[in-house]
Amino acid sequence: MDADARVLKKKFYGDTYFSLDLHAPQLARTAEPGQFVMVQLPPGTEAILRRPMALARLIPPDGQKEEPEGFSLLVKIVGKGSGILGEMEPGRHLKILGPLGKGFTLPSKTIAREKSALLIAGGIGSAPLFFLMHRLAQIGMKVTFIYGGRGKEDLAGLDWIAEDRVELLLCTEDGSAGYHGMVTGLLDEYLEQKKSHIGPVYACGPDIMMEEVTKRIIPCGLDLEVSLEARMGCGLGVCLSCVVPVKHEEGSLRNRRICAEGPVFKGQEVFFNGH
């Protein structure tokens, strides 16, 4: 559906990250973690294409209603489109197409009870994982959330982590918050101590991070899902811009559309830069 969503709230985390709360009850009702929306920029800009953005969170109901009134986006300002979105003020409207794509696979009840989920985020890759974290906590699963960035300014949205079932492990390359080093260093230590407790693993971040995560998680025999990102023209599966080569059963590579067959893929099917 193409919703006309009102901006409810904007919150900046430092200079380059912000969240936008949008009023879109119908869209929020059917949204699943891992899905995304196509955001149309307000009229009057020479940037014509919609921007794909992960659904980062459902806005919790205000107590009188049972269903969420909308959702949040977590945005990093990287160019023209995200810059324009950063200037949106409450009360303005945005056309939002979605929810789109295939989201994360949720674990069975048994696994949710017996194991804990491991979520690994690199920078703005945290966006879809916040939504997943909330959903997993809702079904009663323990969650470990590894969240890495260059510095502490890259760790936006931490105020969304309130659940007591979530173990938050921060890491920064410059040592300004949490573990001093890369996500993979922290992951190696975590795997050494807790491997037997881990159920499904979910990752979203830069390709290089996800490639390194895949190399560590798959040999452990754990289920891994990665959420991919690409430039998109339509988000509808028709422009064929966002394809990614995915390993086919016979070992050959086939193009799959991130917007339609993804954005979530199994860790073992994704092909990162020749690996």
Place this chain on the structure above:
Amino acid sequence: MDIDLAVDLNGLPLDNPVLAASGTFGYGLEFKPYLDLNKLGGFVTKGLSLHAHEGNPTPRIFETASGMLNSIGLQNIGAECFIREQWPELQTLNTVVVVNIWGRTVEEYVRVGQTLEAAGVKALEVNISCPNIKEGGVQFGKDPVMTHRIVSELRKAVSCHLMIKLSPNVSDIALIAKAAEEGGADSLSVINTLHGMAVNVETRQPELGSIYGGLSGPAILPVALYMVDQSVRSVSIPIIGIGGIFRPEDAIQFFLVGATAVQVGTYNFINPAGTLEILEGIRKFCIERKIASIRDITGKMEQPR
């Protein structure tokens, strides 16, 4: 006031003059959640080759000022898979489904055309102008002799409607249009994308994986209008105008220049219901100005005073 929006493409009647353009509308059925396909004048499917084709390396898209570059490279499922998986449902629609085709050789064009006609396809759009295929493709569309050859070979092989999609990347489009008409084309769709490229100044790499791409969107509308004007002056078969149509007024300009119908392309990416909104806008335009039939404004651009 009831506006008569019906047009005739040389024996192929359309309920209205708005079609969705190839490469921006999938195989059509993807748009069912967003609009009633039967309300369109028609739509043109993604270009088919004889066998499935995986297309070009990524990135395949880059946004530019009021436009976008693409270098998809004609990724498609192949004619036979299309006939098996898409055509049965497409055939039941109450709108004109134009199937776009391309090939690497004249023989491949002919075989794809024959295969589709045998399955019941009533109209083919022939892409002799894609900038993203190195072999064949645009080379055919740049040369009037090759254009004539490919159209006349297809004309001999199939009896369905032949719409030839022309390239703007030529020195004189009127010559190519004429060659296609003489080869036996029923109509011409004008234009495909313009050659283009973009470079990232930080990485010094091209923004597209295959360096060059095709430019589309509002940025190319004036070029497309000019090309339609030149084609209309050169041939007597109907012209379908394509290029940067985002608003009803954009389509009206094409009609005034002499296009019988239009195709909406890039706008489908931004607004999946956009074709029908443009159609409604055209209807409103006519009502407000008491234009009884869309055909009354075809080619009715006035001379400058």
